[in-house]
Amino acid sequence: MATAQRIIKNLYRDSVSLMQFSEKVRELDGIRQASAVMATENNISLLVEAGLLLQSVPASPNDLMIVVDGKDGASVDAALEQAEAMLKAKPTNMGDSGVQNMPPRSIEMGLETMPAANFVLISTPGEYAAAEARKALHLGLHVMMFSDNVSIEEEISLKQYAKNNNLLVMGPDCGTAIINGVPLGFANVVRRGDIGVIAASGTGLQQVTCLIDRLGGGITQAIGTGGHDLKSEVGGITMLQGIEALAADPKTKVILLVSKPPSPDVMKKVLEKAEESGKPVVAIFIGAEPANVTQANIIGVKTLEDAAVAAMNLSQGKQVGVFSNALPAEYASLVEPSTKKLIQTQKYVRALFSGGTFCYENLLLMSELLACVYSNIPLKKEYKLKDVWKSTEHTAIDLGDDLFTQGRPHPMIDFRLRNDRIIQEAKDPSTAVILLDVVLGHGSNMNPAGELIPAILQAQKIAAEANRQIIFVGFVCGTSTDPQNLTRQEELLRDAGVILTKSNAQAARLAAAIVSGR
Amino acid sequence: MVNKLFEQDLQVINIGLTSFADAIDQTGGKSLQLDWRPPAMGDKFAGTQLAKLVNQPEVEAANRVAFERFLSAQPVLTGVGKAKDAIPNFGSRTILHSGPPIEWTRMCGPMQGAVIGAIIFEGWATDQESARKLASSGEIAYSPCHHYGAVGPMSGVISPSMPVWIVKNLDRGNMAFSNLNEGLGKVLRFGANDPSVLERLKWMAEILGPAMNAAVQQIGGIELRPIIAQALHMGDECHNRNAAASSILFKKLAPALLKTDLTQATITKVLEFIAGNDHFFLNISMACCKSMLDAGHGVERSTLVTAMSRNGVDFGIRMSGTGDDWFTAPAPMVNGLFFPGYTQADAAPDLGDSAITETAGIGGFAMGAAPAIVQFVGGTPQDAIAYTREMLHITLGVHGGFTLPPLNFTGSPAGIDARKVVDTGIAPVINTGIAHKDAGVGQVGAGITRAPLECFTQAINSIAKLF
Incomplete structure (x- = not known):
């Protein structure tokens, strides 16, 4: 048994609220009796009579006195500490005054409402994004920056701070990620499984995760690094952190890395870290020779589709598989019937992309079969479109390029630009194939097929009037659990006469095969 | 390691596109959408500076x-004295005013009026004209009350002979001061300076101030936080409404005044003056707050x-x-x-x-x-x-x-x-x-x-x- 008392100078409370407060103190661990009063002469003598105060003390009517009686010294001391803290704490219950809570305006204010928050997703205008990210990191929260236009210096500084504090900064310019099964930004609803993905490319991440889902597999995490992470200056901080995290994650069996080829110094660090992970790693550095990547536990592959298949095989304990450049039989059989529909003038593929990485992979694959492919993001300078608004011979365009998105929503959301371009290509007698990517998932248009089909039908009508027929080839990047539903979107597009492949790679090879030799 | 995140429920604070928050909620995460606007009114530089300071350990x-x-301060009203005696380093031709520093020419009308009144009150000039001339001559040192631990409502003008409340923070020993409230109507703090205003100021300096000091000494100092605490339970917020606090103070002062050597006529006039002014406590409330904040x-x-x-x-x-x-x-x-x-x-x-x-x-x-x-x-x-x-x-x-x-x-x-x-x-x-x-x-x-x-x-x- 022990008693203790504490005087808090100059703290006035009315007697009713002190009685309620005394009740709360009494409920603390190891406390038998407790009383909080203003230290008036009268109150002090009452406490002495009650045996809570061993001897009288001089009255100080403006001071608040707490006395406790508990099982031992430690518990009464702890109770007094807690009691004083309770008197001074910011309130949680401010009574039912009929006053609405103010919506939170800052991250700190948000933490008052959501104290267990562990993550901040930032899609403000770029000039403010770094400051918000820094505040989040200072508050111990992980960050995804969807925002772009953050300087490389700011990115480096944020990522270094994050790394030193065991926090993750995905982005800036990170369009998509899936953490703990929750899609962030533009992301698909992908089954959970045992493949961990780290990607420097948003649509690259979407393609591999959707293909894994389509193949019956699933992912643990899909970490986006943002488009600048693998530059020499940044040094792949986020990707290296991601590899470490997935290496240590017991649920991740296979690690899958997606990026354009990093600078050689960063590539070296990434491969070293991947090797250290000790887990099977599949790496798709789009455009890099797979043989230069493959080493020890790391498998280099050529296409996003190959990456998904390899990761699936490894996760199921199978051999990686043998990957071929040839069209699979199911698509090869479609080449001749398509070619037959074309007339003399129709020679070229016009690939109109909403995803930048799709456009880039398409350029790489079509260029293997076709002499030259023009683009706004060409593989070689001489194939740069002089006027991006007009196609030249074989053309593949990234409509998500800043050139097209100034003052407009992204083409995954707003289809007007692409639909106009479809009509334009249909009017060109040299157009043989129009190739389209269709990206589903949160953030994207809720019915892309519905947006595209009127333009496709209109294009066929224009062609028909000139006795032509255009071959539409496409693929849908999505899952059956996406809000748009993959199966339904594919049905609609097939009904409109679009030949669908499962992946970007196969769409590129099929389109090229249809026109090659013309 | 960042792995801890993988074992937690994802709880996301979303800044920007609200559709991202909706997607999180629909897929098993939890989101909180901020009602965000660019901080620092969109000033990117200041926003970046601020970010450095958020949860910064040294700042915390x-x-x-x-x-x-600030919380531990125990402001006690210890008495009333003349500004030049009570306030340390108060210069002989110094006039204190409210707010941040300001020179005579930029002062607003009420403040200029109050300065002129104070100059005549001090006897540095005999009429408006010469007082105005002196005010702009450069011979008067103007300074914010705040630079002297003082505070004053409205124009906040305090000159050397004016009486001031003296407040001491028992916890850290710092002192704070405020002038005495004149009531409503034509008063110096709003820039009035006619003979009736000066007459009242004179009475306050010669009678009210010393009487208040005597009463406070009689009581042995008045702890101020408890008065404000009680007044907050009686409908005051102790800035624009001081009706309750002034009454509580009156209850303390009245018996104390009766125990002093002052004449009944003086006590009556003093108590009538206090009773007639619901803002009597305001200046004390201000000095109390100043004392806490200076701590x-x-x-x-x-x-x-x-x-x-x-x-x-x-x-x-x-x-x-x-x-x-x-x-x-x-x-x-x-x-x-x-x-x-x-x-x-x-x-x-x-x-x-x-x-x-x-x-x-x-x-x-x-x-x-x-x-x-x-x-x-x-x-x-x-x-x-x-x-x-x-x-x-x-x-x-x-x-x-x-x-x-x-x-x-x-x-x-x-x-x-x-x-x-x-x-x-x-x-x-x-x-x-x-x-x-x-x-x-x-x-x-x-x-x-x-x-x-x-x-x-x-x-x-x-x-x-x-x-």
């Missing part, structure tokens, strides 16, 4: 120290705001970690109700040191306890509570000594953190009287205004240089 530690000193001032790297004050031209703030620096912006106009015959066109911009009460967490910050006040802007008791709850978002904590019954006895929001003001864009709310823009007309209304955000942005930029 400094604020804990400053806030604890928290001067802690390196602290972003605790220790003064908000206006001179009718500029609004200025001081911050614990930036010493004697003022951060100023044009004084805003006050949104309020006007006495019959007056309109917004008659109003002077925000004026006076009385926003020290809001800085200490009462006044506008405690409006929830004083619903009568919110009528000044045609609001409801709910609006009053909403103001108080809003202020909780920009303060370091609450003052456990000042509880508010309508908010379930929550402590009043106290200790403004300049970082939070800049981050949220929530400007401190201030209840205030409205002065006529011309000298001597007096109070023409009362209402609610907000501290200009620019002041806080400057303060943040200043302290961020250290990091």
Whole structure:
């Protein structure tokens, strides 16, 4: 048994609220009796009579006195500490005054409402994004920056701070990620499984995760690094952190890395870290020779589709598989019937992309079969479109390029630009194939097929009037659990006469095969 | 390792596109959408500076120290003395005024009027004309009250012979001062300076001041926090409403005065004067707040705001970690109700040191306890509570000594953190009287205004240089 008392100078409370407060103190661990009063002469003598105060003390009517009686010294001391803290704490219950809570305006204010928050997703205008990210990191929260236009210096500084504090900064310019099964930004609803993905490319991440889902597999995490992470200056901080995290994650069996080829110094660090992970790693550095990547536990592959298949095989304990450049039989059989529909003038593929990485992979694959492919993001300078608004011979365009998105929503959301371009290509007698990517998932248009089909039908009508027929080839990047539903979107597009492949790679090879030799 | 995140439920604070928050909620995560706007009113540089300071360990530690000193302050009214005797280093031809520093030519009408009145009161000039000449001659040293530990409502003019309340913080020993309240109508603080005003000032200096001092000595000092605490339970917020606090003080002073050697005639006149002025306690409330805030001032790297004050031209703030620096912006106009015959066109911009009460967490910050006040802007008791709850978002904590019954006895929001003001864009709310823009007309209304955000942005930029 022990008693203790504490005087808090100059703290006035009315007697009713002190009685309620005394009740709360009494409920603390190891406390038998407790009383909080203003230290008036009268109150002090009452406490002495009650045996809570061993001897009288001089009255100080403006001071608040707490006395406790508990099982031992430690518990009464702890109770007094807690009691004083309770008197001074910011309130949680401010009574039912009929006053609405103010919506939170800052991250700190948000933490008052959501104290267990562990993550901040930032899609403000770029000039403010770094400051918000820094505040989040200072508050111990992980960050995804969807925002772009953050300087490389700011990115480096944020990522270094994050790394030193065991926090993750995905982005800036990170369009998509899936953490703990929750899609962030533009992301698909992908089954959970045992493949961990780290990607420097948003649509690259979407393609591999959707293909894994389509193949019956699933992912643990899909970490986006943002488009600048693998530059020499940044040094792949986020990707290296991601590899470490997935290496240590017991649920991740296979690690899958997606990026354009990093600078050689960063590539070296990434491969070293991947090797250290000790887990099977599949790496798709789009455009890099797979043989230069493959080493020890790391498998280099050529296409996003190959990456998904390899990761699936490894996760199921199978051999990686043998990957071929040839069209699979199911698509090869479609080449001749398509070619037959074309007339003399129709020679070229016009690939109109909403995803930048799709456009880039398409350029790489079509260029293997076709002499030259023009683009706004060409593989070689001489194939740069002089006027991006007009196609030249074989053309593949990234409509998500800043050139097209100034003052407009992204083409995954707003289809007007692409639909106009479809009509334009249909009017060109040299157009043989129009190739389209269709990206589903949160953030994207809720019915892309519905947006595209009127333009496709209109294009066929224009062609028909000139006795032509255009071959539409496409693929849908999505899952059956996406809000748009993959199966339904594919049905609609097939009904409109679009030949669908499962992946970007196969769409590129099929389109090229249809026109090659013309 | 970042792996810990993988074992937790994802709880996301979303800043920007609301559709991202919806997607999170629909797929098993939890999201909280911020009602975000660019901090620092869109000033990218200041926003970046602020970000450096958020949850910065040294700033947090400094604020804990400053806030604890502020909370622990025990202001006691110890007496009344002449300004030149009571206030250390008070120069012979010095006149103190409210707000941040300002030179004679830029002073607003009421302040110039009050300065002229003070010059005549001191006998430095005999008439308006010569007083005005002296005022602009450069022979008078003007200084903010705040530079001398003092505060004064409205023009805040204090000259050497005026009586001042003396408040001592028993916890740290710092002293604070304020002049005595003259009542309403034609009064010096609103710039009136005719013979009736000067007559009253003379009486206050010769009779009221010494009588108050005698009463306070008789009592042995009056602890001020408990009076404010009780008054908050009686409908005051101790800035624009002091009816209860003045009554509590009256109860203490009356018996004490009767025990002094003063004549019954004097005691009667003094008590009548106090009883006739519901704002009698205001100046004491202000000195009490000043005493508490000065205790928290001067802690390196602290972003605790220790003064908000206006001179009718500029609004200025001081911050614990930036010493004697003022951060100023044009004084805003006050949104309020006007006495019959007056309109917004008659109003002077925000004026006076009385926003020290809001800085200490009462006044506008405690409006929830004083619903009568919110009528000044045609609001409801709910609006009053909403103001108080809003202020909780920009303060370091609450003052456990000042509880508010309508908010379930929550402590009043106290200790403004300049970082939070800049981050949220929530400007401190201030209840205030409205002065006529011309000298001597007096109070023409009362209402609610907000501290200009620019002041806080400057303060943040200043302290961020250290990091």
